[in-house]
Amino acid sequence: MANSPCQEIDVSSKRSKSSDKEVCFDRISRLPDVLIQHILSFLPTKEAMTTSILSKRWLPIWTSVPIIDLQDSRSCRTDSSLRLRFGQFVTRVLILNKMACLDKFRLEFNMVDHPSYVKTWFRDAVSRDVKELDITVHGTQSFPILKLPFVLFTAKTLQVLKLSNEVELHVPGTVSLPCLKVLHLVWIKYRNDESVSRIFADCHVLQELVLHIYVGDNTTISNISIPTLKIMSIRFATGQHKHQLKINAPILEYLNLEDNLGLEFDLELSGSKSLCNAKSVSLHWDWHSKMTWRNFRPHRLFHKLVRSELNVGYGGWNMLSLFLEISYNLQLLVLAKNDNCRGLGLECRWKPPKYVPECLLSSLERVDFKGFEDVAYQLRMVKYILGNAQVLKMMDIFTDGDLPLESKLDVLKKLLMFPRGSKECQLHFN
Amino acid sequence: MSEVNMAVIKPEISSQMMKSYIWLQTADGSIQQVEREVAMFCPMICHEVIQKGMGSSKNCAISLPQRVNPAMLSLIIDYCQFHQVPGHSNKERKSFDEKFIRMDTKRLCELTSAADSLQLKPLVDLTSRALARIIEGKSPEEIREIFHLPDDLTEEEKLEPLKNTTDDPRIRLLNRLYAKKRKELKERQKIKNAEVEEERVDDRSVDDLLSFINGDNGDSKGIKTSKSKKKNRKRKDQQKSTSTNETIKNHNKELNGLNSVRCSAEVGQKSWAGVGATSNLHDVEDDIFASKNELDDGDIDDEIDLALKEKIDREVEDFARRLNSDWPERMQEILSFGHEREPVHFSLNGNGSLRRYTNSE
Numbered sequence: 001m002a003n004s005p006c007q008e009i010d011v012s013s014k015r016s017k018s019s020d021k022e023v024c025f026d027r028i029s030r031l032p033d034v035l036i037q038h039i040l041s042f043l044p045t046k047e048a049m050t051t052s053i054l055s056k057r058w059l060p061i062w063t064s065v066p067i068i069d070l071q072d073s074r075s076c077r078t079d080s081s082l083r084l085r086f087g088q089f090v091t092r093v094l095i096l097n098k099m100a101c102l103d104k105f106r107l108e109f110n111m112v113d114h115p116s117y118v119k120t121w122f123r124d125a126v127s128r129d130v131k132e133l134d135i136t137v138h139g140t141q142s143f144p145i146l147k148l149p150f151v152l153f154t155a156k157t158l159q160v161l162k163l164s165n166e167v168e169l170h171v172p173g174t175v176s177l178p179c180l181k182v183l184h185l186v187w188i189k190y191r192n193d194e195s196v197s198r199i200f201a202d203c204h205v206l207q208e209l210v211l212h213i214y215v216g217d218n219t220t221i222s223n224i225s226i227p228t229l230k231i232m233s234i235r236f237a238t239g240q241h242k243h244q245l246k247i248n249a250p251i252l253e254y255l256n257l258e259d260n261l262g263l264e265f266d267l268e269l270s271g272s273k274s275l276c277n278a279k280s281v282s283l284h285w286d287w288h289s290k291m292t293w294r295n296f297r298p299h300r301l302f303h304k305l306v307r308s309e310l311n312v313g314y315g316g317w318n319m320l321s322l323f324l325e326i327s328y329n330l331q332l333l334v335l336a337k338n339d340n341c342r343g344l345g346l347e348c349r350w351k352p353p354k355y356v357p358e359c360l361l362s363s364l365e366r367v368d369f370k371g372f373e374d375v376a377y378q379l380r381m382v383k384y385i386l387g388n389a390q391v392l393k394m395m396d397i398f399t400d401g402d403l404p405l406e407s408k409l410d411v412l413k414k415l416l417m418f419p420r421g422s423k424e425c426q427l428h429f430n
Numbered sequence: 431m432s433e434v435n436m437a438v439i440k441p442e443i444s445s446q447m448m449k450s451y452i453w454l455q456t457a458d459g460s461i462q463q464v465e466r467e468v469a470m471f472c473p474m475i476c477h478e479v480i481q482k483g484m485g486s487s488k489n490c491a492i493s494l495p496q497r498v499n500p501a502m503l504s505l506i507i508d509y510c511q512f513h514q515v516p517g518h519s520n521k522e523r524k525s526f527d528e529k530f531i532r533m534d535t536k537r538l539c540e541l542t543s544a545a546d547s548l549q550l551k552p553l554v555d556l557t558s559r560a561l562a563r564i565i566e567g568k569s570p571e572e573i574r575e576i577f578h579l580p581d582d583l584t585e586e587e588k589l590e591p592l593k594n595t596t597d598d599p600r601i602r603l604l605n606r607l608y609a610k611k612r613k614e615l616k617e618r619q620k621i622k623n624a625e626v627e628e629e630r631v632d633d634r635s636v637d638d639l640l641s642f643i644n645g646d647n648g649d650s651k652g653i654k655t656s657k658s659k660k661k662n663r664k665r666k667d668q669q670k671s672t673s674t675n676e677t678i679k680n681h682n683k684e685l686n687g688l689n690s691v692r693c694s695a696e697v698g699q700k701s702w703a704g705v706g707a708t709s710n711l712h713d714v715e716d717d718i719f720a721s722k723n724e725l726d727d728g729d730i731d732d733e734i735d736l737a738l739k740e741k742i743d744r745e746v747e748d749f750a751r752r753l754n755s756d757w758p759e760r761m762q763e764i765l766s767f768g769h770e771r772e773p774v775h776f777s778l779n780g781n782g783s784l785r786r787y788t789n790s791e
Contacts, residue, residue: 035546035558059583
């Protein structure tokens, strides 16, 4: 990275052209404008702006970068004058940026005391055919929440929409987002349930959905019916005892369900094909005790399931047998003891499957076990898998850092003693 | 990726036994042959082969754009050779990329240029990101040094106030440096033209002074009005100095009871003078950003949380009680309570009035 004179001489001697005899030659400015803009597009806008004082060539370039990525500083949280300055700064950047089409507009800021500013920014971005919007708002005492202007939901070119924190989603009428492929709604508030259902219904090409729901967000999302959805990740932090979730996503490939403190999961899959195409399913639950699957027969599911991750606590281990039984093509299995349950050492009655599952015999190649503890049921699980998996190539076991070294060695000895069904199987222990 | 799909197209002519090659010619005239799968990874070469039928023999070698010299070509071929193999995992590709990109900035620039002319987008992205990482976080001087950029902006163009928020420490430093330079320039101009110079720190009105004293003593960064358009002053490090301000404010209120207007004015002046001497400033932008309610006392109160408020109230009571006993030491104690970073030293003047020194850092 650093240039020493001898390095430069080497380079210039390699080149057969002798047009530049000078040792120190400004190569980067010879790149076409488009390339320099491309380089600057990987920087936050504040950094890109500082290049304007490098030299004459660089003076106007930052204004042609089609990406605006701005973030205010932590001191804005308590200083209203700094927040106002940031608001004015964003307005200036929007004025100075010359591009008629924006690729990305990312903002993370503490709510300024004049929300009309913010609405103007969004209108400007939408009128510039922005493709990706990423807004994170931190509320302040005087303005705890930002109400999104409806103009956002008629953005014809928007492909990616990510909203986080103190933002309120209010969709009073029909939405028109014909290009929206990715939607992330993380810890936001909703005006009512219709807002959510309208968005889901009116996005006709939605492929990726990430939802983080928490208590107090004023909605109960229970029905997700998006025919084009390929990737779905839902995280509940509601503390409710029972989650009812109805999913209709026939071509879903990646499913991730996370929950804290949920005790019961009522998953209904409507439509005969839901989850048939799933390639990866990961479940992150703690304290989970029961999950009911409704309206389908599990053995039809998960034909294409290649990767499965179970990050569970006590009751969740029952899913292991279920998954092993129903996923015929499983190649990678990740087991992890949920962070919230570690160190508590409670027993769990784990029953192995009745018959040795198909995937163990023919497809399972790798198993990762994180948060391994020296408890009976985990040892039983590992023993069962090691013993029956015939094509297993690698089993990776990670223990928590706080186990003392001797007990780690004990565990390792035990593991090494287990008979292995596969000759090539390697055991890694961390 | 379409490049990978292209690479899988089987050649129509040659037999499956022999590997087929594509002939490439760089701008300096040298010709070399490259395996077909590898070469077809580049969209531009792919286009030439398929649309124009070039490259199948030495005579009709594809002439590459001028920006691709033999050294860069060999790098690009290495890149294509690795990535056109479909069997590598994402992790392997990533680690290859990280090793591949370790080269000096000269070659990075050349490689970006060459990859761009061959329309090899993944490599362009890789090198652009690497260059962006080099630029990120460096001062303009450093960047100029690394890339050997000419310093050809006039002083005025450079000193155009950076239109930026100033809570970014790098920008603050820059603005400080440039404001210093501008000061020098202006002074030189002053000598030449004997024009009316712009407002300086010392020219502030009495009202400004008093409100500064009452609200802003703890601000070590200083406040300077540099343009006549400026309406309000800006306060830096609000978070840090709110407790300081509050303590001093209350302290000042107490002092007033002791006919200490003179004293506080003196204290204020001293600290302010000390602050002025450091001459740190960054509110050249203030003519652009007219902030409101700068020194409104109400604002300060809102931003201090209740716990701190109670603590300060207790301190003030304490202080009032001890007013009869050792006054200077007590005051120093209480003031230094609020100043975590700026120990304040007091000493008694000959005539019994207080003199306060600030640390000018």
